[in-house]
Amino acid sequence: MDRHPKHEVFMICQGRLFNPLMITLVLVLSACGNGRPGWGKFPVTIYSDATITTYPQAQSDLQDAMNFWEQQSGQKIFDYRGTYNGTPYTGDVQHPSSIVANTIFFQSPWPLASAVVGQTIVNSTSSNQIQSAMVMINGNAAFCWGDCIGQYNQTSARKTFTHELGHFIGLAHTQDNTDIMYPQITPGGSLTTVRVDSAALRELTLQ
Numbered sequence: 368m369d370r371h372p373k374h375e376v377f378m379i380c381q382g383r384l385f386n387p388l389m390i391t392l393v394l395v396l397s398a399c400g401n402g403r404p405g406w407g408k409f410p411v412t413i414y415s416d417a418t419i420t421t422y423p424q425a426q427s428d429l430q431d432a433m434n435f436w437e438q439q440s441g442q443k444i445f446d447y448r449g450t451y452n453g454t455p456y457t458g459d460v461q462h463p464s465s466i467v468a469n470t471i472f473f474q475s476p477w478p479l480a481s482a483v484v485g486q487t488i489v490n491s492t493s494s495n496q497i498q499s500a501m502v503m504i505n506g507n508a509a510f511c512w513g514d515c516i517g518q519y520n521q522t523s524a525r526k527t528f529t530h531e532l533g534h535f536i537g538l539a540h541t542q543d544n545t546d547i548m549y550p551q552i553t554p555g556g557s558l559t560t561v562r563v564d565s566a567a568l569r570e571l572t573l574q
């Protein structure tokens with residue numbers, strides 16, 4: 368698995384798709400560095416792009432992903448404001464010079480390898496305070512929606528959103544393969560059996 372050095376300002380996590388069994392596509396995401404920056408204060412304003420807000424299944428999966436973290440943490444984390452009109456960053460999408468609005472958006476053309484399905488960029492201060500974050504989703508990847516029943520050759524958008532929002536909150540990867548922050552996304556889109564590192568989440572969301 369690739370390891371990406373933690374940038375001084377941006378913490379970059381990216382996922383890769385591969386097919387080890389020729390049956391199941393899984394998502395592999397790199398380690399995100401050693402720091403554990405957090406927002407400190409919730410709820411955090413977040414937007415999505417029009418691709419998500421105008422596609423009911425994408426909107427539903429994003430809502431499920433946000434609900435998942437709010438249920439797990441027992442508090443309101445996201446102040447979701449719908450479509451962000453405009454470009455939510457300045458500069459290059461991979462290395463933005465600033466994040467204008469915390470946004471999750473489908474990116475096409477995709478600037479990374481086609482096997483990469485998502486990347487979360489977290490902008491934090493040296494004192495581990497998250498200032499802004501954005502989640503880019505591969506607009507060309509083959510996603511399935513909702514529970515993804517029987518769609519074993521596609522990647523769950525709901526789980527991808529949930530995993531990336533975990534990074535958005537500040538969570539790093541875990542070694543527990545039942546955990547949503549495990550670097551590989553398992554088949555199917557149900558979130559009912561996935562787990563989280565409650566201690567790490569509590570540390571990040573404690574007010």
Ligand SMILES: [Zn+2]
Pocket residue numbers: 380381382396397530534540550
């Ligand atoms: Zn990840």
